[in-house]
Amino acid sequence: MREAIAVGATDRSDRIAAFSNIGPCVDVFAPGVGILSADRDSDTDTDLLNGTSMAASHVAGAISLLLRRDGWSTATPAQVETEIKNSATRAVIGSPALTTDRLLFTSPPPPFGGPSVALARHADGKLDIFGVNRDGLMFHRSLASPGSSTWGPWVQATEVGWWSVAADTHDDGRVELVELARTEDVWRRRQANTNIDFWSTWRQLDGKMTASAVARNEDGRLEMFGADRLGQTWVRWQTSENALTWSP
Template sequence: MKKTLLTRLLALSVYATALAIGAPAALAQAVDPPATHPYAQSQPIPGRYIVVFKDSVANPAAEAANLTRGLGGQLHHTYTSALKGFAASLPDAALQGIRNNPNVDYIEQDQTVSLNEAKLSSTQVQSTATWGLDRIDQTDRPLDTWYHYNYTGAGVNAFIIDTGILATHTDFQGRVQSGYTAITDNNSTNDCNGHGTHVAGTVGGLTWGVAKGVALIPVRVLDCSGSGTWSGVIAGINWVIGQATKSPNPLLPAVANMSLGGGASPAVDTAVANAVNNGVTMVVAAGNSSADACRYSPAREPSAITVGATTSSDKRAFYSNYGKCLDLFAPGSSITSASISSNDASTIKSGTSMASPHVAGVAALALAEKPATLPAGIASFLTDNATRNKLGSIGRGSPNLLVYSLGTTWASTSVAISSITDSTLSGRNGWNASATVTVRKRNSDWSIGDPAAGATVTGSFSPGGSVSCVTDPSGSCTLTSSIIRSTDSAKVTVTGISGPLMTYDASQNAVTEIVIAKP
């Protein structure tokens, strides 16, 4: 379904014109041409680069340190989860050598990240549900000024990848957790800009929020002026993945909101995809250029949930990006939420920055109901339950879908085995038999569909007994059993497949059992 290099907050003031975002991508492979716009364009940072290693590199931190030190560079960030690589200041004379290094996949020039937003002078006060909350809990008009919800999002973690959060704001009720900053000032994760606090308020504020009990975790990648770098954004995603995969207490279930974007960046897209592969539902703003969202990152990333903005009259906002890379729309114009002016202040902002957190909040509600659901399942839930065909002027290729917060339809996907491959390993007292099982979703016509990640595969070896494994993002996992030396072969049979929102249809298996010969 989806979705270039600079990153900008995708917000507009109530009276601002559209914020267009774009930037050149230097030294990157297969990067789209830069988008143009009438506002301040992101600028390449002289001498500063993002270097992406090949997946085969075992120790990216050590490799980054050695490369940087040997070339007289300054290391800024090392990435081990979002992608394998690093960001550093490097002399121009070193670039060709890095490109020729067999461990390097590609290089991108780092870019500035900036905010183009006019601020309102007065504080707004809400007495009833804002129109955005009012709109997402009903499928038809007129609006009734009420916001209904069945869950609060309690137990769900919401990472706000933005300018930080004003943790002391009363609308957050002390639910702001410790987070991460890629910005080297003295503000830590505190929001000195206001954008991140407004976004967090829409995701999970008591008054202004969709998921009123969610844990809010600031990931500060933009500074007080709304400026930053793509390398800092990747560092933030890298930290999020670390929190989602840490042992023994991973911060899951989790949703992350990215109300920022820019020109096409393979590195940023990879980081977002890896967060999804590690269980984090990634919700991103479509962008404010009134252009095809497929030209921008992370909006173009297929695994992200990309959100366009609507107005209170159920039309696409004039600034909102559009196209086939969008998943759905949400309210984005004249949205009231928390302000950093004081601990109880509010303000009004507009943009796809404001639309995205509505969807992130609904994702948190869904995860509160079914915490084991994988990101792909949450994406399907959001689109399956969205209000259909109510929006006007949606733009060519856009889905006519408006997020709906009271959805109850959890579509179950049929899954089946597409292949089983064998391998063996000799031992002193016997041998090991292994069967790698690949599980795929089945399309409506029963053709092979996407990989089914997170499926529990159960099976039995004869001889050898019962075994199980869980499929990875490629839809595969391996069943293994130890076999005594005197046995010449073993038969492995898959006996079941289960998982969140999955229905196993054995009649559609390409294969169910194989015989493995002793090596």
């Protein structure tokens, strides 16, 4: 079947297993020697098994992770096969002539949280620092005056359950906050006016992220960058300068 992904097996040294298929029909290799698997004697029985069936299971798991990504749930078999091949590690298994050198690769999820501290400058020149502690609480404090080395006290936000915070200043001088919840949800708010500790209500944005950053580009619009648990990076921007709406 041309639609099938043909999988060969490798050992723990990333060498092709003696029993593995080789040749131009093989699309990708994956671990297939000494793989911990379920066995038949009981519901909890396990065994170390060898075979291209073990290697194919690794590829099936990689495809499951791929289909979980945003935009991939409706991918065609051809698109999935292409992505599996393109993301594979090359030139490490010493494959013979007419046999692919692709070794299955899936990127690990990035650590949760992103930066737990962010800085932004108020319209009056004072810096504001925002931070999230290990309990998921957000705090912020401001310089007593522009250029000062004295800071005001920490002020705790009422909301809880945060992972990280990002911040930058709009062209109109108001600070914008982007926070990631421990559910990976993305939330944003901004100062109601410049130089005051009064903020708009939190608004949730679509998507799931594990790290984020915010920066202002040359035309005054803010851009938001993020990474998800699959290691993919994403970007979106305000639809216009100081706008409340964002691109997809």
